[in-house]
Amino acid sequence: MDLQIKDKIALITAASKGLGKAVALRLSQEGAKVIICSRNKESISKTEQEISQKTGGIVKSYFCDVTNEEQVAQMIDGIIKKFGKIDILVTNAGGPPSGGFGDFEIDDYRKAFELNLLSTINLCKKVIPTMKKDAWGRIVMITSISVKQPIDNLILSNTARTGVIGFMKTLSNAVAVDNITVNSICPGYTKTDRVENLAKNFAQKNNSTETSFYEKLESNIPMKRIGTTSEFAQTVAFLASEGAGYITGVSLKVDGGFSKGLF
Ligand code: NAD
16 A cells, blocks of 8 residues: 655654654655654664665654753754655654652653653644645654553553643644644554563562563453564554545554453
């Protein structure tokens, strides 16, 4: 299926590895011009090279912490100068630390909101004006299955990401008239460094093994396996496509059936 995004300008944040990187690779394979960023200069330029070597496409990387408004503004200005516009925005950031109610102070919540909620709002505020000019845009917010069913021991993530969904749905109504779609994809457990770290933390905290973390996890997933980054990225690419132009305000689970609710 031709996604009809060849030569579209796509910004994917937090993309030196994991889900963001997989999405950048997929969009590049579909012919989009891909811009990626993360907080580490070395790793993001390594990822830039890796993707452009694999696809032969145009890939540009920026050093940018998505919680830093000034760095985000500089990056967006740089992209507009070089490429003239941004058609596709995929918002992503790292996840907040794991832990429960007793583990965190108010400042920890503030940091989690900055990392996952405010960074998303800020990126949208900066990118939407250029999408409006062109009367075309696709925004995909990477959140988590925790917005459908809170995950034990991830209180910061559970709390901050539901705010993203409220923002996403409200924004989708406001910009639909400009032919801009706004959706969220909610990954279940997907094999990245983030999940490997959760496995390590589990093993340490419970005097157990990483293997038993995966066994426990997979026994609760109807598909009996965790997801791949490629499966996740293909779903994002579809929502970024021309053909998905009538889908907006949706939070879509990519979780192998892990979340047990109806929606
Ligand atoms: P990851 O840790 O493998 O990769 C995170 C990426 O974000 C890295 O490139 C890192 O450099 C970058 N990054 C982190 N903070 C940043 C910041 N402030 N500014 C710019 N770049 C930043 O994580 P992942 O597994 O790819 O997950 C991506 C997001 O999806 C995370 O928020 C995670 O919590 C969420 N998520 C992941 C899963 C999963 O199973 N992998 C499930 C649900 C939700």
